[in-house]
Amino acid sequence: MSEELNIQLKKPLEKMTVKELRELAINELPQITGASGMEKETLLGTIKDMMGLSESEHANPYKPQIRQLKAQIQELREQKLSVSPHEAKTIRRKINRLKKNTRKLSHSA
Numbered sequence: 136m137s138e139e140l141n142i143q144l145k146k147p148l149e150k151m152t153v154k155e156l157r158e159l160a161i162n163e164l165p166q167i168t169g170a171s172g173m174e175k176e177t178l179l180g181t182i183k184d185m186m187g188l189s190e191s192e193h194a195n196p197y198k199p200q201i202r203q204l205k206a207q208i209q210e211l212r213e214q215k216l217s218v219s220p221h222e223a224k225t226i227r228r229k230i231n232r233l234k235k236n237t238r239k240l241s242h243s244a
Contacts, residue, residue: 142186148179156182197240204237 142163148156153175160170160178164185170178195201208230215226 148182148188153178195241197243201237201240204233204240208233208237 142159144151144159151159156175156178157170157173160167160173160182164170164182167178167181167185170181173181211226211230211233215223215230218226
């Protein structure tokens with residue numbers, strides 16, 4: 136276990152791509168078998184288990200709110216396609232504001 140804790144990460148595990156996670160698992164954590172065929176969520180969970188990190192420490196409590204805002208954004212994008220250019224501009228501004236709100240919620244956790 137002490138070997139896994141000495142791994143220096145350039146960025147948080149959640150922000151890493153699947154390719155980067157696989158590289159980390161293959162090069163730094165040889166105990167993980169089958170890393171080349173794992174999906175991101177599975178690989179992320181396995182790496183966190185090996186490093187001794189729990190899921191609850193990094194879970195975002197605002198995730199349901201973020202999903203709701205993203206659903207609203209999707210609805211507005213579909214609505215924007217069938218309205219006049221002036222109304223599309225106001226919808227675009229609403230989408231912009233909602234996206235800012237999702238970013239704030241994700242960084243606040």
